[in-house]
Amino acid sequence: MSTETDDTLRQIVDERAIERLLADYAERIDAKDPEGAAACFCEDGVGIYWQECIGPAAITERLTGILAGFHATSHHLSNIQIQLSGDTATALSYVYAFHRYAETLEPMHYWGRWVDELKRESGQWKFARREVIGVGSINPEGRDTADLNHPGHPGRLP
Amino acid sequence: MSTETDDTLRQIVDERAIERLLADYAERIDAKDPEGAAACFCEDGVGIYWQECIGPAAITERLTGILAGFHATSHHLSNIQIQLSGDTATALSYVYAFHRYAETLEPMHYWGRWVDELKRESGQWKFARREVIGVGSINPEGRDTADLNHPGHPGRLP
Amino acid sequence: MSTETDDTLRQIVDERAIERLLADYAERIDAKDPEGAAACFCEDGVGIYWQECIGPAAITERLTGILAGFHATSHHLSNIQIQLSGDTATALSYVYAFHRYAETLEPMHYWGRWVDELKRESGQWKFARREVIGVGSINPEGRDTADLNHPGHPGRLP
Numbered sequence: 313m314s315t316e317t318d319d320t321l322r323q324i325v326d327e328r329a330i331e332r333l334l335a336d337y338a339e340r341i342d343a344k345d346p347e348g349a350a351a352c353f354c355e356d357g358v359g360i361y362w363q364e365c366i367g368p369a370a371i372t373e374r375l376t377g378i379l380a381g382f383h384a385t386s387h388h389l390s391n392i393q394i395q396l397s398g399d400t401a402t403a404l405s406y407v408y409a410f411h412r413y414a415e416t417l418e419p420m421h422y423w424g425r426w427v428d429e430l431k432r433e434s435g436q437w438k439f440a441r442r443e444v445i446g447v448g449s450i451n452p453e454g455r456d457t458a459d460l461n462h463p464g465h466p467g468r469l470p
Numbered sequence: 471m472s473t474e475t476d477d478t479l480r481q482i483v484d485e486r487a488i489e490r491l492l493a494d495y496a497e498r499i500d501a502k503d504p505e506g507a508a509a510c511f512c513e514d515g516v517g518i519y520w521q522e523c524i525g526p527a528a529i530t531e532r533l534t535g536i537l538a539g540f541h542a543t544s545h546h547l548s549n550i551q552i553q554l555s556g557d558t559a560t561a562l563s564y565v566y567a568f569h570r571y572a573e574t575l576e577p578m579h580y581w582g583r584w585v586d587e588l589k590r591e592s593g594q595w596k597f598a599r600r601e602v603i604g605v606g607s608i609n610p611e612g613r614d615t616a617d618l619n620h621p622g623h624p625g626r627l628p
Numbered sequence: 629m630s631t632e633t634d635d636t637l638r639q640i641v642d643e644r645a646i647e648r649l650l651a652d653y654a655e656r657i658d659a660k661d662p663e664g665a666a667a668c669f670c671e672d673g674v675g676i677y678w679q680e681c682i683g684p685a686a687i688t689e690r691l692t693g694i695l696a697g698f699h700a701t702s703h704h705l706s707n708i709q710i711q712l713s714g715d716t717a718t719a720l721s722y723v724y725a726f727h728r729y730a731e732t733l734e735p736m737h738y739w740g741r742w743v744d745e746l747k748r749e750s751g752q753w754k755f756a757r758r759e760v761i762g763v764g765s766i767n768p769e770g771r772d773t774a775d776l777n778h779p780g781h782p783g784r785l786p
Contacts, residue, residue, distance in 0.1 A: 317634070318475070320641060325478060327644075328485075335549040339562070342605075342623040384622055386581045386605045388548045388564050390704045391651040404655070406704050408566070408724070410581045410606055419608060423702045423726045447658075447702045448726055450735060464700055465658040476633070483636060486643075493707040497720070500763075500781040542780055544739045544763045546706045546722050566724070568739045568764055577766060 326401070327394045329437045330430055334405055337439070338387040346375035353439045354431050360443040383412040389426070399432040400440070404466070407444070418452035425466055484559070485552045487595045488588055492563055495597070496545040504533035511597045512589050518601040541570040547584070557590040558598070562624070565602070576610035583624055642717070643710045645753045646746055650721055653755070654703040662691035669755045670747050676759040699733055702726040705742070715748040716756070720782070723760070734768035741782055 333352055340348035350359075350371040358364060359371040361378060379385070391406040405426040412419055424446045431440040446462030491510055498506035508517075508529040516522060517529040519536060537543070549564040562585060569578040582604045589598040604620030649668055656664035666675075666687040674680060675687045677694060695701070707722040720743055727736040740762045747756040762778030 317637060321475060321479060321637060324482060324640060324644065328482065332551065335551050338549055338564075339551065339623075343625050344623075344627045384606055384620075384626075386564065386566075386623070388546070388566055388581075388704070390548050390706050391654055393648065393651050393655065406654075406702065408702075408704055408726070410566070412606060419606065423704075448700055448728060448735065462700075465655075465660075465702070467659050468700075469660045479633060479637060482640060486640065490709065493709050496707055496722075497709065497781075501783050502781075502785045542764055542778075542784075544722065544724075544781070546704070546724055546739075548706050568724070570764060577764065 323396060326396055326437070330394050330401060330403055331392050333430070333437050333439070334389055334392060334403070334426065334428075338389055338407075341375070341379070341387055342385050344379050344382075344385075346372045346379060349375055353442075354433050357439045358441040359439070360441070381414055383414045383417055384410070386410040401430040401437070403428040403430060413452070416452065420452065421450040422446065423448045424462070427466060481554060484554055484595070488552050488559060488561055489550050491588070491595050491597075492547055492550060492561070492584065492586075496547055496565075499533070499537070499545055500543050502537050502540075502543075504530045504537060507533055511600075512591050515589075515597045516599040517597070518599070539572055541572045541575055542568070544568040559588040559595070561586040561588060571610070574610065578610065579608040580604065581606045582620070585624060639712060642712055642753070646710050646717060646719055647708050649746070649753050649755070650705055650708060650719070650742065650744075654705055654723075657691070657695070657703055658701050660695050660698075660701075662688045662695060665691055669758075670749050673755045674757040675755070676757075697730055699728040699730045700726070717746040717753070719744040719746060729768070732768065736768065737766040738762065739764045740778070743782060 337349055337352040350368040353359060353368050353371055356367060358366050361374050365371045365374045387407055387409045389405050389407055393404045395402045407424050407426055409422040410419065411422065424444050427443045427445055428439055429441040430437050445466055447465055448462055495507055495510040508526040511517060511526050511529055514525060516524055517532065519532050523529045523532045545565055545567045547563050547565055551562045553560045562583060565582050565584055567580040569580065570576065571578060582602050585601045585603055586597055587599040588595050603624055605623055606620055653665055653668040666684040669675060669684050669687055672683060674682055677690050681687045681690045703723055703725045705721050705723055709720045711718045720741060723740050723742055725738040727738065728734065729736060740760050743759045743761055744755055745757040746753050761782055763781055764778055
């Protein structure tokens with residue numbers, strides 16, 4: 313096999329592994345499993361959840377608090393754009409998330425971007441840093457007036 | 471070519487073939503083609519559509535009844551997670567489906583999971599068993615109060 | 629490496645390049661960058677935006693006008709079905725797009741299909757022709773009564 317073919321195949325394998333990590337993370341979030349979701353991070357991985365959390369233990373604690381507020385969540389990913397660079401990578405992904413609040417069972421809709429830095433750790437791709445950027449949301453009437461305060465698509469021109 | 475490379479490429483080809491089957495099935499459903507959708511099943515494939523249907527003929531009949539109720543459907547897939555095992559596989563996929571009812575033209579929204587068992591039959595991946603698990607839905611006012619009775623994400627923790 | 633393996637890998641590379649082009653185009657649209665989006669077209673590429681626009685300059689102008697109407701857009705792609713044929717290809721993709729109008733900030737939802745013809749130009753896949761087919765939309769109350777006038781899923785049976 314030529315080196316070029318080898319490299320091409322390796323790149324596809326890496327990209328698919330990262331795509332799968334993103335889906336696995338969403339799946340664990342929607343399974344209300346903060347520990348399983350946090351296990352998708354590197355040992356020193358940083359999760360920005362409206363505050364900076366460092367490492368799986370801190371991320372688990374933070375996610376536990378957030379997920380307690382919801383009866384259901386469903387994070388639908390698409391438009392995954394990956395840039396590989398050896399054992400690191402960046403990814404920009406689209407997410408639409410359906411939610412129902414735990415207290416009222418009212419639906420909430422969220423559109424955003426997952427902005428990720430990834431690292432290969434012991435042969436496994438994991439999150440080195442992840443941040444969610446809001447593009448829009450629709451909340452139950454009267455609940456929240458912050459719907460229009462999202463930063464919007466990263467780098468959106470004026 | 472090394473055996474390892476060969477295996478890696480074959481796995482990607484199989485996964486992509488299954489991803490395509492899922493998209494083809496959705497496309498045939500949204501084209502209101504029950505027969506085309508049922509052709510995605512094995513000869514003895516089982517479709518759970520709120521009742522168990524066995525084989526393409528029974529599935530065609532069942533789908534014909536269901537699809538008659540809609541002016542439009544649009545099944546958007548994402549987060550496809552496949553586990554291959556030789557000539558069989560399992561897949562968990564996210565679906566959001568937009569619907570308009572045939573009678574009233576009112577919209578209905580559905581979020582769920584496609585839980586699939588697949589089998590390679592005469593070289594083609596097909597559904598051996600498929601079931602749809604509801605996570606949430608939003609119905610026109612007054613139409614249905616079952617929105618909150620979905621089983622939810624498979625294996626969701628309490 | 630066998631010729632068959634080589635062909636298989638090349639097909640996957642081409643399909644992934646086209647999938648990426650679709651995501652890149654969506655990303656540039658949502659970044660409100662008409663020029664960047666139009667650069668995804670061939671020199672003589674045709675974009676049907678409720679009127680026929682030929683070539684990147686005409687497409688840029690048309691997209692500038694359309695995008696000016698929105699505070700935010702978010703085009704979520706899925707179910708990408710590609711048919712390769714040497715240096716040309718066709719693709720059918722599902723899109724759900726969240727919008728907020730610039731004037732009123734009200735949300736608008738759109739479900740449709742991207743129907744694309746693609747061409748490899750100087751080694752890069754680009755749009756030779758693209759058209760968006762509406763399947764459904766939900767507009768703010770009183771804004772528009774055209775929600776139900778979409779052509780619907782291509783080839784939908786009666």
